[in-house]
Amino acid sequence: MKKSKRAKAADERVSQMLSKLKSRQFRITPQRLFVLRTLAESDGHPTVEEIYEQVKVEFPTTSLATVYKTIALLKELDEVLELGFKDGSNRFDGNKPYPHPHAICTGCKKIMDSELSQVEQLNEEMSRKTGFKIHSHRLDFFGLCPDPMPSARDAKRSWIRNSARWNS
Numbered sequence: 001m002k003k004s005k006r007a008k009a010a011d012e013r014v015s016q017m018l019s020k021l022k023s024r025q026f027r028i029t030p031q032r033l034f035v036l037r038t039l040a041e042s043d044g045h046p047t048v049e050e051i052y053e054q055v056k057v058e059f060p061t062t063s064l065a066t067v068y069k070t071i072a073l074l075k076e077l078d079e080v081l082e083l084g085f086k087d088g089s090n091r092f093d094g095n096k097p098y099p100h101p102h103a104i105c106t107g108c109k110k111i112m113d114s115e116l117s118q119v120e121q122l123n124e125e126m127s128r129k130t131g132f133k134i135h136s137h138r139l140d141f142f143g144l145c146p147d148p149m150p151s152a153r154d155a156k157r158s159w160i161r162n163s164a165r166w167n168s
Contacts, residue, residue, distance in 0.1 A: 035070045
């Protein structure tokens with residue numbers, strides 16, 4: 001049976017992460033491997049708790065601390081990108097562990113990756129104009145996705161109705 005392009009990419013990411021862990025002589029437990037696979041297969045930027053819920057199904061005795069420790073280790077090795085938010089709902093990207101733009105739905109909290117052609121030029125321009133040697137960046141766009149949860153659509157409609165009343 002032939003693997004899909006996505007499955008091949010996930011396998012490659014897991015191999016990259018494993019290689020880095022092994023080179024630093026970290027133990028590869030079944031639970032840790034499951035966390036790696038979950039991160040590599042996810043395009044939704046899961047929270048630690050979401051990863052933990054998936055791990056628990058396969059390994060019921062795994063603790064939340066195990067998942068936190070694995071994520072912290074992967075961050076230390078630059079193998080996962082953490083997206084921190086004010087409300088503490090940090091999300092993790094195991095597919096692209098480097099700074100890149102994100103579109104974030106304020107309704108359903110979905111996060112999508114996007115490749116933008118001008119990001120490198122923005123990086124260079126910022127460096128030129130400020131004198132900073134830029135080593136990282138974070139570029140997020142917030143809005144409503146094409147299919148936000150019903151409550152988000154309703155909230156937007158309500159806001160539009162109310163703003164129309166306020167402006168009249």
